[in-house]
Amino acid sequence: MTDPLLAFRAEFPILERTTYLVSNSLGAMPRGVPERLAQYVDEWAERGVRAWAAGWWEMPVSVGDEIAPLIGAGPGEIAMLPNVTIAQTSVLSALDYSAPRDTIVMTDLDFPSVRYVYDHLATRLGARIVVVPSDDGIGIDTQRMLEAIDERTRLVAISHVLFRSAFIMDAEAICRRAREVGALVSLDAFHSVGVLPVDVKRLGVDFLSGGVLKWLCGGPGGAFLYVSPEASRSLSPSFTGWQAHARPFGFEPEMQYAEQAWRWLNGTPAIPALFAAIEGPRIVRAAGVDRIRAKSMRQTARLIDLAQARGFAVTAPLDPARRGGTVAFDVPHAYGVAQALLANDVIVDYRPNAGIRVGPHFYTSDVELERAVGMIESILRDEAWKPFEAKRGTVT
Numbered sequence: 224m225t226d227p228l229l230a231f232r233a234e235f236p237i238l239e240r241t242t243y244l245v246s247n248s249l250g251a252m253p254r255g256v257p258e259r260l261a262q263y264v265d266e267w268a269e270r271g272v273r274a275w276a277a278g279w280w281e282m283p284v285s286v287g288d289e290i291a292p293l294i295g296a297g298p299g300e301i302a303m304l305p306n307v308t309i310a311q312t313s314v315l316s317a318l319d320y321s322a323p324r325d326t327i328v329m330t331d332l333d334f335p336s337v338r339y340v341y342d343h344l345a346t347r348l349g350a351r352i353v354v355v356p357s358d359d360g361i362g363i364d365t366q367r368m369l370e371a372i373d374e375r376t377r378l379v380a381i382s383h384v385l386f387r388s389a390f391i392m393d394a395e396a397i398c399r400r401a402r403e404v405g406a407l408v409s410l411d412a413f414h415s416v417g418v419l420p421v422d423v424k425r426l427g428v429d430f431l432s433g434g435v436l437k438w439l440c441g442g443p444g445g446a447f448l449y450v451s452p453e454a455s456r457s458l459s460p461s462f463t464g465w466q467a468h469a470r471p472f473g474f475e476p477e478m479q480y481a482e483q484a485w486r487w488l489n490g491t492p493a494i495p496a497l498f499a500a501i502e503g504p505r506i507v508r509a510a511g512v513d514r515i516r517a518k519s520m521r522q523t524a525r526l527i528d529l530a531q532a533r534g535f536a537v538t539a540p541l542d543p544a545r546r547g548g549t550v551a552f553d554v555p556h557a558y559g560v561a562q563a564l565l566a567n568d569v570i571v572d573y574r575p576n577a578g579i580r581v582g583p584h585f586y587t588s589d590v591e592l593e594r595a596v597g598m599i600e601s602i603l604r605d606e607a608w609k610p611f612e613a614k615r616g617t618v619t
């Protein structure tokens with residue numbers, strides 16, 4: 224039976240030229256993006272400054288509305304920001320860390336950029352950071368996580384899917400526990416939205432951030448922040464700016480926060496990135512996240528089978544229910560092998576302590592999986608990784 228999702232391959236030109244298995248890092252560019260960017264250029268050229276009043280100013284929220292159906296959010300509940308690090312900064316800046324609610328709970332497998340800002344900024348604001356450790360470097364024990372959340376917890380700020388291993392955290396249990404003790408939850412959903420079903424209302428999550436550049440095929444510069452209506456009503460980020468003002472063009476000296484997603488914005492938005500961000504989420508919606516997830520579970524299982532048959536170490540959860548969209552192979556000389564794959568137009572990435580990460584998406588064919596694993600095997604057999612290892616460190 225043919226896979227109906229393969230019909231979407233026609234939307235992504237790079238698939239004609241490469242075996243593109245890196246949607247966990249940068250999703251393929253949709254065919255419609257050049258036209259969107261041309262629209263931006265034309266509007267700038269033709270309308271000049273009047274373009275702001277003709278839709279540009281609203282884009283951080285109107286583009287957010289394109290993402291809302293993918294996470295069960297309502298219109299006006301998502302703010303587009305330049306990156307997830309900024310989104311998380313907005314979140315942490317909205318909270319008070321005075322005792323007895325002075326604690327932020329994280330894990331030692333959260334994305335470093337996010338950890339840096341909590342460790343350096345949140346602690347300056349008075350927060351105590353509790354980091355829940357991992358036993359195996361792949362996942363975090365749910366019970367240990369739940370025990371770390373208590374009456375001292377102000378915020379639980381964790382990844383939904385861990386970037387290194389694609390381990391899916393038990394967000395439902397964590398949100399439930401946080402509610403029981405009166406803590407808020409901020410989920411970094413960079414590795415879930417677009418490849419796993421996510422429903423912010425069912426989870427009851429307070430904040431959820433992610434970006435369009437990976438699984439949503441929307442390019443760099445388009446990150447999103449969902450804030451629950453309750454949190455938007457009761458909280459005001461101190462990291463702010465004029466786009467968050469109720470009357471930005473009044474240029475008033477005193478801050479008066481706008482409502483809903485608007486209050487989480489800051490300065491002038493990066494308009495080209497927002498134009499580029501529109502097409503990908505629309506295609507993902509048309510493909511359907513449930514169908515994408517079903518295919519992803521099947522293809523990641525297939526990848527694991529292919530790898531294990533060749534004796535490659537797999538650093539991904541073996542339980543499909545706990546496994547996101549990426550499978551990492553910790554083969555010998557993984558860095559050099561990854562470079563050799565890239566040189567042969569098999570596009571993957573490499574991460575220390577994980578190995579070669581392979582991220583199939585809805586547009587990936589099974590033949591491409593076989594090609595990639597077969598090529599890893601021949602690169603190892605022929606020692607074709609050697610020239611790349613030799614050059615390692617000489618290029619940035």
Ligand SMILES: Cc1ncc(COP(=O)(O)O)c(C=O)c1O
Binds near residue numbers: 305306309385413
């Ligand atoms: C889970 C996760 N969070 C955060 C980031 C960093 O996001 P940004 O560069 O948009 O700040 C990444 C980047 O890959 C990530 O995988």
